[in-house]
Amino acid sequence: MNAGLTLVFDTSGPWIAAGLASNGRLLHAATETMARGQAERLIPLLEELLTATGTRWAELTAIGVGTGPGNFTGTRIAVATARGLSLALGIPAHPITAFEMALAPPTSLVLLEAPRGRAYAQRFADGRAAGPPEVVDPATLGPDAPPVRAAAPPSPAAMARLLHARLSAGAAPDRPAPLYIRPADAAPPSDPPPVILP
């Protein structure tokens, strides 16, 4: 019997990266790049991982889901799936941010590619977030800043290890939510309402 079977997946960019692990050790993984169609492909792909390892959904003990920052719609696809699986299986779903996946000690600042030449930035200390994530202009960061990491599929093995560490520490997660950082593009209507006369 497989103890501590966990499923991790990420669709925060033009890809699906997924893995099935036992006690943090990857049993099977798949990464497919795609510009569209993640919503159609994600669950069949997860079922393929289960089938390949002879695992039933009910045997899973935890889920790790990539919460970005990244493509808004892509991140929601994974998060909604993880929350649904968590509800149906009665197991926790842990958020794993793209910063956590990209963190490579001893570097403390993680910079991820963002739209319009910006970068998503977050500082870490001892492997833990040391401040909130934000959007920065990489040109203003000075010569000591690490390079901005281009968007790329995360390693399912790394996700599985992060999840295992989280589980070993006994963390009880909040329900995962996408890490947007940027607010929704929305502006109040430009035409002012009329003056209401007495």
Next chain:
Amino acid sequence: MTDPLVLGVESSCDDTAAAVLRGRSILSSVVEGQSDLHAPYGGVVPEIAARAHAEKVDLCIEAALAGAGVTLAEIDAIAVTAGPGLIGGVLAGVMTAKALSAATGKPLIGVNHLAGHALTPRLTDDVAFPYLLLLVSGGHCQFLRVDGPDRFVRLGGTIDDAPGEAFDKTARLLALPQPGGPNVERAAASGDAARFVLPRPLLDRAGCDMSFSGLKTALLRARDTVIAGKGGITERDRSDLCAGFQAAVTDILAEKSRRALALCPGVTAFAVAGGVAANRRIRAALEEVAGTLPFVAPPLALCTDNAAMIAYAGAERLKLGQTDGLELPARPRWPLDDSAPALLGSGRKGAKA
């Protein structure tokens, strides 16, 4: 044999909803609105709606299961709105439903949101096929002859805006709060509909197609004429403008309903669905058009977006043996009647209606 226990999920616009239904009996129906989130922007912002849905769908499902006093294991099938609608929201519902289906092995049923509205008269009043339905909401306006759970003939519809959208726009133009429907109706109650004569677009043309865009522009002009005279509008002006607008929408819907009814002899009833059907003036006019034919207007909670109608439409599909695989796509556009020529939208994204 008892009817299956069906979980319905809806997230295609600005309401997140889940419901549990057995046969025609609604065991629970949870609707979480987002009006407050969109209020500062004067309309539904798709990205804001998608963000809210993604973090609410599972909560609504839990609340619906608890409300019905059942567990997910007792559910026989999972029905979810798979379109048409704001794609970000539809995706949140579809992915959650697919996850539930995969993890539990229960059948998944993708439901057309419009079919949910169109079949509501059967859920509420057990109306027999065929019947004529006027679907009139914030995003849709069309006449459908409903011949079966998956057989719809579109007789006509709006070629531009939906009346619900026009009510919202009218509210914005007249400094009334959103949602426009009830607020414009309230202001119109004390207004003089004859003071501002607004156009009834397309009434001079044969058929059941409608247009509401020009009506909005006419209302804006009438308002601006008043403002030009005195720098603003009074409550009286506002009530009169609302009354004039509501009268124009009522006349268009009533006359086109008359024509639609003439096109479908042998229907068992004339039914109305969608949020605009909540307007009492419009409802009364449509009832009059129905004449001796039974007129069916579901209660407000089942006229506006809800998941009970999705569960019901899913149950009807299930009865026909129609279920979907886990690759079920979410569709921003999905006309109910693929055979009718496109009224709205074309090109890469396909017809909108």
